[in-house]
Amino acid sequence: xxxxxxxxxxxxxxxxxxxxxxxxxxxxxxxxxxxxxxxxxxxxxxxxxxxxxxxxxxxxxxxxxxxxxxxxxxxxxxxxxxxxxx
Numbered sequence: 001x002x003x004x005x006x007x008x009x010x011x012x013x014x015x016x017x018x019x020x021x022x023x024x025x026x027x028x029x030x031x032x033x034x035x036x037x038x039x040x041x042x043x044x045x046x047x048x049x050x051x052x053x054x055x056x057x058x059x060x061x062x063x064x065x066x067x068x069x070x071x072x073x074x075x076x077x078x079x080x081x082x083x084x085x086x
Contacts, residue, residue, distance in 0.1 A: 011049060014083050015043065026071040036068055041053070046065045048084055
């Protein structure tokens with residue numbers, strides 16, 4: 001595993017640790033959605049180092065690997081953004 005992959009794995013784990021039980025349930029439900037709505041912000045959990053992304057007309061990431069902003073509280077989203085930026 002190279003350094004980039006290690007950092008992504010650690011960042012992904014740090015992000016998931018920030019979620020409350022309720023948010024984990026919402027994220028799990030969101031993963032079953034076929035795609036995000038255009039304009040939605042999300043973090044690709046396969047590549048959190050890519051930062052916050054925005055959904056466009058053609059989906060850029062596979063369902064099941066996204067953490068939509070709408071599935072977490074404002075406070076948690078702020079912590080996620082801070083974690084990614086660190």
